[in-house]
Amino acid sequence: MSTFEMMQTLHQPAKTKIVHLVMDGLGGLPRDPGGKTELETAHTPNLDALAARSQLGLASPVGPGITPGSGPAHLALFGYDPYRFDIGRGLLEALGIGFEQLPQDVAARGNFCTVDENNCITDRRAGRIPTEVNERLVATLRDISLPGVQVFVETVKEYRFVLVLRPTAGQTLHVNIADTDPQKTGVPPLMAVAQDAASEPTAELINHWLTEARDRLRPHPPANSLNLRGLAKDPGLPHMADVTGLRAAAIAVYPMYKGVARLIGMDVLPVVGETVEDEVEVLRSRWSDYDYFYFHVKKTDSAGEDGDFHRKASIIEHVDEAVVPAILALDPDVLIVTGDHSTPAVLKTHSWHPVPTLFWSRYGRPDGIAEFGERACGRGSLGTFPATDEMALAMGHALRLAKYGA
Amino acid sequence: MSTFEMMQTLHQPAKTKIVHLVMDGLGGLPRDPGGKTELETAHTPNLDALAARSQLGLASPVGPGITPGSGPAHLALFGYDPYRFDIGRGLLEALGIGFEQLPQDVAARGNFCTVDENNCITDRRAGRIPTEVNERLVATLRDISLPGVQVFVETVKEYRFVLVLRPTAGQTLHVNIADTDPQKTGVPPLMAVAQDAASEPTAELINHWLTEARDRLRPHPPANSLNLRGLAKDPGLPHMADVTGLRAAAIAVYPMYKGVARLIGMDVLPVVGETVEDEVEVLRSRWSDYDYFYFHVKKTDSAGEDGDFHRKASIIEHVDEAVVPAILALDPDVLIVTGDHSTPAVLKTHSWHPVPTLFWSRYGRPDGIAEFGERACGRGSLGTFPATDEMALAMGHALRLAKYGA
Numbered sequence: 001m002s003t004f005e006m007m008q009t010l011h012q013p014a015k016t017k018i019v020h021l022v023m024d025g026l027g028g029l030p031r032d033p034g035g036k037t038e039l040e041t042a043h044t045p046n047l048d049a050l051a052a053r054s055q056l057g058l059a060s061p062v063g064p065g066i067t068p069g070s071g072p073a074h075l076a077l078f079g080y081d082p083y084r085f086d087i088g089r090g091l092l093e094a095l096g097i098g099f100e101q102l103p104q105d106v107a108a109r110g111n112f113c114t115v116d117e118n119n120c121i122t123d124r125r126a127g128r129i130p131t132e133v134n135e136r137l138v139a140t141l142r143d144i145s146l147p148g149v150q151v152f153v154e155t156v157k158e159y160r161f162v163l164v165l166r167p168t169a170g171q172t173l174h175v176n177i178a179d180t181d182p183q184k185t186g187v188p189p190l191m192a193v194a195q196d197a198a199s200e201p202t203a204e205l206i207n208h209w210l211t212e213a214r215d216r217l218r219p220h221p222p223a224n225s226l227n228l229r230g231l232a233k234d235p236g237l238p239h240m241a242d243v244t245g246l247r248a249a250a251i252a253v254y255p256m257y258k259g260v261a262r263l264i265g266m267d268v269l270p271v272v273g274e275t276v277e278d279e280v281e282v283l284r285s286r287w288s289d290y291d292y293f294y295f296h297v298k299k300t301d302s303a304g305e306d307g308d309f310h311r312k313a314s315i316i317e318h319v320d321e322a323v324v325p326a327i328l329a330l331d332p333d334v335l336i337v338t339g340d341h342s343t344p345a346v347l348k349t350h351s352w353h354p355v356p357t358l359f360w361s362r363y364g365r366p367d368g369i370a371e372f373g374e375r376a377c378g379r380g381s382l383g384t385f386p387a388t389d390e391m392a393l394a395m396g397h398a399l400r401l402a403k404y405g406a
Numbered sequence: 407m408s409t410f411e412m413m414q415t416l417h418q419p420a421k422t423k424i425v426h427l428v429m430d431g432l433g434g435l436p437r438d439p440g441g442k443t444e445l446e447t448a449h450t451p452n453l454d455a456l457a458a459r460s461q462l463g464l465a466s467p468v469g470p471g472i473t474p475g476s477g478p479a480h481l482a483l484f485g486y487d488p489y490r491f492d493i494g495r496g497l498l499e500a501l502g503i504g505f506e507q508l509p510q511d512v513a514a515r516g517n518f519c520t521v522d523e524n525n526c527i528t529d530r531r532a533g534r535i536p537t538e539v540n541e542r543l544v545a546t547l548r549d550i551s552l553p554g555v556q557v558f559v560e561t562v563k564e565y566r567f568v569l570v571l572r573p574t575a576g577q578t579l580h581v582n583i584a585d586t587d588p589q590k591t592g593v594p595p596l597m598a599v600a601q602d603a604a605s606e607p608t609a610e611l612i613n614h615w616l617t618e619a620r621d622r623l624r625p626h627p628p629a630n631s632l633n634l635r636g637l638a639k640d641p642g643l644p645h646m647a648d649v650t651g652l653r654a655a656a657i658a659v660y661p662m663y664k665g666v667a668r669l670i671g672m673d674v675l676p677v678v679g680e681t682v683e684d685e686v687e688v689l690r691s692r693w694s695d696y697d698y699f700y701f702h703v704k705k706t707d708s709a710g711e712d713g714d715f716h717r718k719a720s721i722i723e724h725v726d727e728a729v730v731p732a733i734l735a736l737d738p739d740v741l742i743v744t745g746d747h748s749t750p751a752v753l754k755t756h757s758w759h760p761v762p763t764l765f766w767s768r769y770g771r772p773d774g775i776a777e778f779g780e781r782a783c784g785r786g787s788l789g790t791f792p793a794t795d796e797m798a799l800a801m802g803h804a805l806r807l808a809k810y811g812a
Contacts, residue, residue, distance in 0.1 A: 001489040001490070002489075003469040003470060003471075003472065006468075006469060006472055006489070007471075010472065053439060053440070055784075363435060363750075363752075363753070363757070363759075365435060365436070365443070365759065365780050365781065365784070366439075366440070366781075367781065367784055367785075368781065379785070380784075381464065381781070381783075381784025381785070381789075381790065382790065383789035383790055385470075385790065389470040389471075392469060392470045392471035392472065393470045393471040393758075394471070395471050396470070396471025396472065396473065396757075396758035397471065397758070401471055401472060401473060401758065402473075403473045403474070403475050403755075403756060404468055404472050404473065404474050404475060404478055404488070405474060405475035405476075405477050405478040405488065405492075405493070405495075405498075406475040406476070406477055406495045406498045406499065406515075406636070
């Protein structure tokens with residue numbers, strides 16, 4: 001029995017409100033030895049004042065030293081063990097472009113690649129063709145038809161696309177199917193190979209499509225072939241309402257985050273516009289309708305990925321000014337400020353570093369550390385803790401968990 | 407392999423002594439934002455001086471955000487995973503009144519309730535009748551006899567009682583039986599329903615008793631019916647001597663704590679009187695007979711449950727003065743000062759907050775924090791740690807665990 005199961009057994013109704021403010025890729029690193037991180041550099045008077053009244057800690061998204069993708073990192077924040085609950089790469093890619101996948105659909109991430117005259121791969125990413133070229137190629141693949149399924153092909157960006165098969169005859173498609181990408185050059189792209197008998201009909205459909213698609217691409221180097229990876233269906237995750245009893249809403253503007261929230265049954269609230277002010281407006285207007293709000297800020301991560309230390313710091317400053325006081329004005333019972341993972345500008349990518357986390361609650365025991373930053377959080381009483389704990393902690397502090405045992 | 411199994415494999419004899427001083431419900435909360443907790447308010451020069459020579463931390467009884475009952479919380483302190491080892495509510499209730507349950511007995515927690523003329527429940531707690539009324543009603547139920555079992559009915563308090571069936575014919579009673587309490591008003595009390603075939607004979611006995619008992623109560627509103635919950639037998643927990651090799655003794659004055667200690671095979675030492683001084687006297691007089699002493703102080707929890715912040719603080723002060731120096735004078739090798747869970751006076755009930763813990767050992771690495779309080783412990787080197795770790799840590803520091811591997 002884990003905390004996750006315990007929540008399902010013990011959750012009880014209450015009138016309390018929980019806000020989970022997630023600055024994507026929040027955690028950072030100093031540019032120079034002895035220097036400050038992006039968060040430490042940012043001038044954040046509101047977060048610092050809140051920190052003084054909160055508990056601090058460093059949230060570990062999946063495990064020590066492990067760099068999470070956005071899917072696992074978010075599942076952890078929502079209390080779902082990302083090693084136990086797996087969102088296939090194909091499905092994540094489809095969620096990322098806002099494709100409304102149905103539970104019976106099979107999705108694959110596609111990569112255009114370059115092959116030579118012997119059909120051996122010379123570039124697994126087709127020279128990172130421009131997205132416009134991708135769109136033209138995808139258009140030429142859309143009318144490949146397969147028996148018993150509807151076929152969707154959608155551009156992601158550069159060399160990446162999504163393939164989705166939707167059964168039209170009520171049949172179940174099984175997808176225990178290996179990637180066709182041999183993960184190296186000098187060898188031909190593979191065909192789809194079913195890993196069990198039940199998946200053979202799906203593999204046959206995929207291979208029919210692969211043959212036709214690769215034929216059509218042949219005259220279009222550098223994108224003259226393709227591969228499929230991470231074939232996946234909706235894993236049927238337990239819904240947050242069942243796990244926690246919370247009426248949960250997601251406020252996010254990027255498709256992938258909305259998609260992950262939808263997978264666990266959150267209501268995804270429409271946001272008019274893309275700014276954090278637009279998101280705050282939604283929070284304010286729907287405040288009375290939900291118990292739990294996942295509030296996602298994307299641009300911290302984008303700045304980190306771009307290696308733009310100062311832009312990341314200034315986005316944090318903007319959240320401090322435009323979001324934090326607005327949330328506090330709504331008088332929540334629990335407010336967690338954190339990230340899904342670290343994206344240090346010096347690394348220009350997601351990293352394994354645990355994520356600075358501020359946990360404020362009406363019934364908290366403040367650490368009395370008046371600063372929100374990586375090192376301040378390292379001194380906090382939450383210590384370095386599993387991100388999966390956040391939801392149960394929030395539930396406890398929101399008086400939403402009954403006593404365990406007599 | 408868990409630490410619990412490891413202890414069983416690695417324990418080795420030694421002459422060292424461990425004292426586990428448990429102030430029930432020790433953890434607290436400030437009354438006002440920025441204020442001090444009960445423990446932080448208490449003047450505790452002895453504990454503060456000991457803290458300076460100890461490691462500090464916050465013990466998590468069962469899991470993040472989870473509020474434990476006394477049974478699971480104590481199992482955790484003794485090293486038993488409370489999610490894995492379950493003490494049924496009926497058994498705990500019997501332990502709580504000092505009923506000497508035998509391993510073959512079946513115990514249930516009983517609640518008197520009020521039903522209307524259609525036998526529908528109008529009050530699940532029978533208006534919280536006075537304990538004296540409970541005693542009179544229990545007396546009228548005592549002579550209901552059942553074939554093949556001896557029947558005990560015992561008052562707990564107000565609307566609560568205990569029913570115990572003891573087989574007299576050597577038969578085994580199985581108790582996978584649902585509660586008869588429908589957990590709501592407006593519907594009739596239920597009969598006992600076996601959840602498996604083996605439990606059907608027991609359910610039949612219980613239903614025989616229920617029918618007769620409810621008939622007899624009919625003329626006695628508001629307690630004119632009853633329900634049974636948490637039907638349970640002794641779960642046959644591994645004994646502490648087998649897990650740790652320790653000769654373990656419990657010094658406690660309240661029945662439930664003595665009962666839980668007895669379930670894991672501790673010797674429960676008789677205490678003449680009810681004060682902590684009486685308990686210290688027992689510790690002193692039996693010091694040479696045991697390796698491990700569980701020393702329980704109940705009144706911190708009672709004060710917390712009463713919402714009496716100052717009484718809780720003054721009980722802690724009294725323990726600091728009357729217990730801590732007396733234990734140190736006996737020259738233990740390991741002394742842990744902690745609680746089983748938090749009972750903040752502001753919440754008037756058990757809570758999910760981790761418990762301030764001081765770990766002193768001859769071979770410790772002191773944190774050098776000269777204060778015993780929630781925030782001081784939040785800065786300690788033990789961090790927030792599972793309470794189940796305390797026993798293995800104590801065993802290690804007491805030189806009672808052999809090396810693992812070569």
